[in-house]
Amino acid sequence: MAQTKPLRIGFVPEHFSTPLHYAQAHFGLTAELIPFPSGTGHMITSLRGGEIDIGIGLTEGWVAGLGKEGLEGDGGYRIVGTYVETPLCWAVSTGANRPDISSISSLKEHNNCGVSRIGSGSYVMSFVLADAQTPSWLSTSSTPFNHIPLQTFEKLRNAVNDKTADFFMWEHFTSKRYYDNGEIKRVGEIYTPWPSWQIVAATSIKEDARLDELFEKLDKGIKHFEENEEESVKYISTSLDYSEEDAREWLKTVRFAGKTKGVDVGVVQKTVGILRKAGVLEEGKGISAEAMLG
Numbered sequence: 001m002a003q004t005k006p007l008r009i010g011f012v013p014e015h016f017s018t019p020l021h022y023a024q025a026h027f028g029l030t031a032e033l034i035p036f037p038s039g040t041g042h043m044i045t046s047l048r049g050g051e052i053d054i055g056i057g058l059t060e061g062w063v064a065g066l067g068k069e070g071l072e073g074d075g076g077y078r079i080v081g082t083y084v085e086t087p088l089c090w091a092v093s094t095g096a097n098r099p100d101i102s103s104i105s106s107l108k109e110h111n112n113c114g115v116s117r118i119g120s121g122s123y124v125m126s127f128v129l130a131d132a133q134t135p136s137w138l139s140t141s142s143t144p145f146n147h148i149p150l151q152t153f154e155k156l157r158n159a160v161n162d163k164t165a166d167f168f169m170w171e172h173f174t175s176k177r178y179y180d181n182g183e184i185k186r187v188g189e190i191y192t193p194w195p196s197w198q199i200v201a202a203t204s205i206k207e208d209a210r211l212d213e214l215f216e217k218l219d220k221g222i223k224h225f226e227e228n229e230e231e232s233v234k235y236i237s238t239s240l241d242y243s244e245e246d247a248r249e250w251l252k253t254v255r256f257a258g259k260t261k262g263v264d265v266g267v268v269q270k271t272v273g274i275l276r277k278a279g280v281l282e283e284g285k286g287i288s289a290e291a292m293l294g
Contacts (some may be wrong), residue, residue: 009034012033053202091186096182132190
């Protein structure tokens with residue numbers, strides 16, 4: 001029977017995935033965990049293609065995916081849970097040997113922006129970055145950057161060094177190892193003005209009892225994460241691409257949801273409002289914030 005099949009859960013194989021790992025390793029979550037190193041945009045495509053049932057990804061990516069003009073059918077997924085309550089620090093990076101790019105202001109001229117995919121978090125946040133400048137760069141151009149889809153973090157790092165792209169945006173601690181080893185250079189940062197990670201379910205399974213098991217086991221995984229710092233540091237620094245020092249620093253900055261089931265509609269409304277101001281979404285296009293929830 002279809003109902004007995006394990007959920008196929010898409011996730012980004014970075015430090016934020018640690019409680020999900022614990023949910024399966026320690027609490028018996030019945031699921032197939034499918035890594036998406038290229039991020040939320042790729043998960044949206046896979047949800048709509050029936051390749052995964054659940055996605056754990058970035059708030060801005062999920063909201064932009066449902067709020068855009070020309071949405072086909074029911075959009076393929078709904079936001080059903082909250083994963084991380086703290087904002088995400090997006091670091092802005094360029095090539096190690098780019099003396100012509102020294103700050104965010106340099107990007108107005110050097111405007112080839114590497115992104116994982118069109119519609120991904122790295123794409124959406126480039127508009128938020130442009131709108132945050134004084135005066136807003138969006139006041140003179142609706143497309144302040146030339147976006148170059150490059151799929152993975154590794155390809156983005158290579159692109160800023162071979163000058164295929166001038167800069168890209170990625171999570172701070174994931175980028176930091178490559179600042180420390182001199183591969184890329186940091187030129188700035190911007191925080192999301194919303195909680196950073198949400199859980200979505202394909203519309204075909206949003207009334208599925210397997211979701212209740214997911215939320216229950218994920219809550220236990222988060223509690224284990226919070227109560228076992230040394231285990232988390234060891235896992236992040238040995239199984240993922242982070243130093244022990246950076247793992248410890250990240251732990252000081254992150255707060256996961258105490259209860260993963262459910263979403264604050266106010267968070268989605270705020271995200272929609274900011275993405276409209278940034279030109280990512282348009283009033284009256286796509287579905288409403290309330291309709292994005294499962």
